[in-house]
Amino acid sequence: MRLKQKTEIIPDYDQKIKQVTADIAKTKKIIDQLSLIRIGLFLTEILFFVLLLRSADDSLRTLIQICLLLPVIAFAFVVRRQSQLDREIDYKKQLLWIYQNEWNILNGAANGYDHGKAFESELHPYTSDLDIFGASSLFALINRCSTKSGNKLLAKNFAEKSTREKILRRQEAIKEIRDKIAETYSFRANLHGYDPDKIEQIKIQLKHQLGAQLEFVKGSFLRFYVKMVPYVSIVLILAALLISGAFWKVLALLVVIHIGWNVLLGSKINKVFYSFGGSSNLLNGYASAILWTENQNWKSSYTLDLLDSKIPVSKEIKGLTKIIENFDARLNIIVGGVLNALLLWDLKCCINLDIWYKSSSKDVISALDHLGDFEELISLATTAYNQPDWVFPVLSDGFSLSGIQIGHPLINENLRVSNDFHLEAKPTVDIVTGSNMAGKSTFLRTLGINMVLAYAGAPVCAETMQLSVFSINTYMRIKDSLNESTSTFKAELNRLKMILDNVVKDKDTFVLIDEMLRGTNSRDKYLGSKVFIQKLIAEKTPALFATHDLQLADLIIDHSETVRNFHFDIQITAGEMKFDYLLKLGPCKTFNAAILLKEIGLTLD
Template sequence: MTSEQILAKYSEKISEIENHISGLKKLIDKLSYYRVGLFLLEIFLFVLLLRSENDGWRALIQIALVLPVIAFAIIVRKQSQLDTAVAYQKELLWVYQNESNVIRGHANGYDHGAKYESELHPYTSDLDIFGSSSLFALVNRCSTKSGNEVLAMQLAHNNPVNTIRERQLAIQEVAAKIDDTFSFRANLHGHDVNQIELIKTQLTSQLGQKLEFVRPVFLRFYVRLVPFLTLGLILGGILISGAFWNILVLFLVIHMGWNVLLNAKINQVFYGFGGGSNLLNGYAEAIRWTEKIDWKSAYILRLFDSKIPVSKEIKALSKIIQNFDARLNLIVGGILNALFLWDLRCCISLAKWHQSCSKDVVSALNHLGDFEELISIATLAYNQPDWVFPELAETFELKTADLGHPLIKLQERVSNDFAFETKPTVDVVTGSNMAGKSTFLRTVGINLVMAYAGAPVCASQMSTAVFALNTYMRIKDSLNESTSTFKAELNRLKMILDHVVKDKSTLVLIDEMLRGTNSRDKYLGSKVFVEKLIAEKTPALFATHDLQLADLKEKHPDTLRNFHFDIQLIDGEMKFDYKLKQGPCSTFNAGILLKQIGLSLD
C-alpha cells in the first residue's frame, strides 16, 4: 500500500467508528427513556395497590410490581455494557485519529520521551532520539510505563546482530497483523498508568503481607458459612418464629462490629486495587490478543512465561476487585458486610487468587510493554512502506542508498548515497554554513539507531555492521556546574576517547570540534584527534569548516577521505542542493551572509 492508500484507510475507519459510537449513544438514550417509563409504571402499580380493595387484584399487582424492577435492573446492566463499549470505541477512535495525524505531519499524541533525555549519553541528545520532535516521538505507540521504558532502552542501547535479526522478523510479523494492533492499543490507552504500576507493586511485594489477617482457618470457615447462616435465619423468621429475627439482628451487629475492627487492614488491601476493575479488564483483553495468535518468531515466543492463559487470571482478579468496589456505596456495602461479611469474603478470594496466579500476571503485565514496543516499530514500518529493513553485516561495513532523515518531511527531505571503504577511515565533510553537513551526520546516526532497534530505515537500501555510536555535536556550557563550553567539549572528547580505546566497534560522528577556543588551538586539537582516530582504526564522520583538516589527505591518503556540501550562486542568490559530493569544499558563504547584514569582507 502507498502512503496515500494507508491514509485513506485510516480516514475510512475513523468514519466507521464515529458512526458506530453515534449508534451506541442513540441506543443508550433510548434505554434511558425505557428506564423513566418503567419508573412511572412502578409508581402507577403502587398507586393501584394502595387503592385496590380486592385481595385477588392486590396479589396480582404485588406480583406485577416485581416485573418493572427486574426489567429496570436488566436495562441498567445493558446500559453499563453499552457505556463500556462507547468508552472503548472512543479510545479506538483516538488511536486511528492519531495515526492519521502523524501521517499528515501533526504531533504524535503519545509520550515524546523527554524524561529519557541525557546529555551524558554517547549519542541520544545529539541525534534527537528523545524529546519533542524526536525519533521517540515519531515511533512511540506505548501507553504503559514499561512499554515506554522498553522502547527508550531499544533506542539508547545496541543489540547483538542475531537479536536485531530476530527483532526484525518479530516486527515484520506484527506489521502483518497491524489491523489487530489498534484494538490492542485501544484497550491500553486512556488508563491511569500509575494505577497499574501500583497494582503490580501490590502483587509483587505487598499484597501477601497485607492479607495475613485472613489466613486463620476459623475465619475462612466462618466467612464461607455466613451466607447459609443468614439465609437460614431469614427463612426461620419467615416460616417459623420471630425469634429468628432477633438472632439475625444480633448476628448483623456482630458482623458490623467485626468489620469495623478489621476496617484498617481491609482498607490497606482495597486502596491498592480500588476502582481498577475496568483497567484490568482492558489489560486482560490486550493480553488475550497476544495469547490467541499463533506467533512464529522466536523473539515473541520468548515473551510468554506461562503455559496457561494469563488473561483469564486477570479477568478473575478484575471480578474480585469489581465485587470489592461494592463497599464504595455506603448503603450497599453496609448491607453486604452485615449480611455476608462481604469485605472479608473479597479479601479471602484475593488471597486465594494471589497465592496461585500473581506471579504469572505480573510477568504478563510487564510483557505488555514488550508488545507495545514491537507494535510501535511495526506501525512505523506499516506507515512508511518505502522504508526498508537493513541487512546486518558481521564484518566492518556501512553501505546505503537514498539515505534520508526520518524526521524531515518527505517533501523537504533530500537523500544521499553513502558507503564506507572496506577498512575504517576518517571521512572529513567540509562545506558552507547551512549546506547540510550537520544534518547529514545526524541522518547517518539516527538511521543506525533505528537499524539497531530492528526498525526499518529511511533509505532504499542499507547494509551495516553494528557500531557503538559516539557523537560530538551539541556541546553546552553549564552555569550550575561551572563548566565552560571548552571544558564541556574536553569532557566529551575524553568520553569518546575512552570508548574508542575500550570498544573497537566505535563509530564517531563529530560536528565542528573545539568551538570554544581560538582557531589555532582548534585546528591543532582537531588534527591530533583525527590522527588518534586513524591510529586506533576508528571510523568517523568529521564535519568542519576548517579546510586544513581536508589537507590531511596528503599525509593519510589511505585512511582519510574528503566529502563536501556546496552552494550554487545564481543571480547573487545562494542555492543549496544538500547533496554529498566527493572531495573538499571550494565554495563558502560566510562572506555572502555577512554582506546581507551590512558587513563586507575585503
C-alpha cells in the same frame, strides 16, 4: 499480505475514522433509547404501586404484587445493557483516538503519545545530538506505548547497544506484527486512556505487598466461618419469618458482631481495597489486550518468548477483575453495609483475593510486564506500515556501513534530500567540509538516527542499507553549564574524553563529530582536531568529521589510506545562494560567509 502503498494509507485511516465515528453515534442513540425505557419502567413501577394501594385484598392484589417485580427485573436488565454499551463507547472512543492519531502523524501533526522527554540526557553518547528523545524527536515519531514499561523499553532499545542476533530476531517480530497491523489497533485501544501509574501501582502491590497485607485472612476459623455465614444468615432470616420472631434478636446480635468484626479489621481491609479499588475497568482493558496476544498465531521466536505462561493469563486477570468488582460494592454505603452485616462481604473478598493471589499472581505480573514488550514492537511495526518506502537494513557480520538514498526520518518527505554513503572495507576518518547551512550537520544526524533505527530492529529511511553493529558516539551540541560552572571549552573536553575512553573500550565504535573545539582559538582548534583525528586513525575507529577548517582536508596527504574527503557546496547565481544538500567527493571549494556578511552590511576584502 500485500503492503499498502503510501497513497492508500491515509485514505484507509480516513475510512476507519468515519466508520468508528458512525458506530459511536449509533451506540449513543441506543443508550438514549434505553434511558427513555428506564424512565418508562420507573413510571410503570409507580403506577403498579398506586394500583396496589387502591386494590382490595383479593387475587387482583396478588397479581399486582407480582407485577411490581416485573419493572424492577426489567430495569436491572436495562441498566446492565446500558453499562455494557457505555463500556463499548469508551472503547470505541479510544479506537477513534488511535486512528485519528495515525492520521495526524502522517499529515505532519504531533504524535499524541509521550515524546520521551524524561529520557533526555546530554551525557549519553548520542541521544541528545541525534534528537532521539523529546519534542520533535525520533521517540516522538515512533512511540505508540501507553504503559510505562512500554515507554521505558522503547527508550532502552533506542539508547543501548544491541547484538546482531537480537536485532535480526526483532526484525522478524516487527515484520510479523506489521503484516497484521489492522489487528493491533484494538490492542492499543484497550490500553489507551488509563492512568499508567495505576497499573504500575497494581504491579508493585502484586509483586511486593499483597501477600503480607492478606495475612490477616489466613486463619482457618475465619475462612470457615466466612464460608458458612451466608447459610447462617439465611437460616436465621427464614426461622424468624416462619418459626418465631425471637430469631430476629439472634440475627440482630449476629449483625452487631459482624459490624464490630469489620470495624476491628477495617484498617487492614482498607489497605488491601485502596490498592485495587475502582480499577476493574482498567484491568478489564488490560485483560482484553492480553487476550489479544494469546489469540494470535505467532511465528517469530522473539514474540513467542514473551508468552511464558502455560495457561491463559487473560482469564486470570478476569478473575481478579471479578473480585475487585465485588469488592467495589462497599463503595455504596447501604449495599456495602447490608452485605457486610449479613455476609461479611469485605472479608469474603479478601479471602477470594488471597486464593487468587497464591494461584495466579506470578503469571499475571509477567503478562502485565510483557504488555510493554508488545507495545514497543507495535510502535516500530506501525511505523513500518505507515512508511512502506522505508526498508529493513541488512545486518552484516563484518565491518560494513553503506546505504543508498538515506534520508532523515524527521524531515518531511517533500523537503527531505537523501544521500548515498559507503564506508571502505577498513575504517577511515571521513572529513566533511562545506559552507554554513549546506547540510553537513543534517547529514551526520541522518546517518546516526538511521543507525539507531536499524539497531532497534526497525526499518530505516533509505532505499537500501547494510551495516554492522557499532557503538555510536557523537559530538555535536556542546553547551556550557552555569549550574556546574562548566565553560563550553571544558564541556567539549569532557565530551572528547568520553569518546576517547569509549573508543578504547569498544573497538566497534563509530564516531560522528560536528565542528570540534568551538570554544577555543582557531590555531588550537586546528591542532586539537588534527591530533584527535590522528588518534582515531591509530585506534582504527571509523568517523565522520564535519568542519569548516579546510586545513584538515589536507590530512589526506599523509594518510591517504585512512582519510577521505567529502563536502557539501553551494551554487551562487547573481549573488544568490542555492543549496542542493548533496554529498560530494573531495574538499569544499565554495563558502558562503562573505555573502552572508555582505547581507548585513559587512564586506570582506
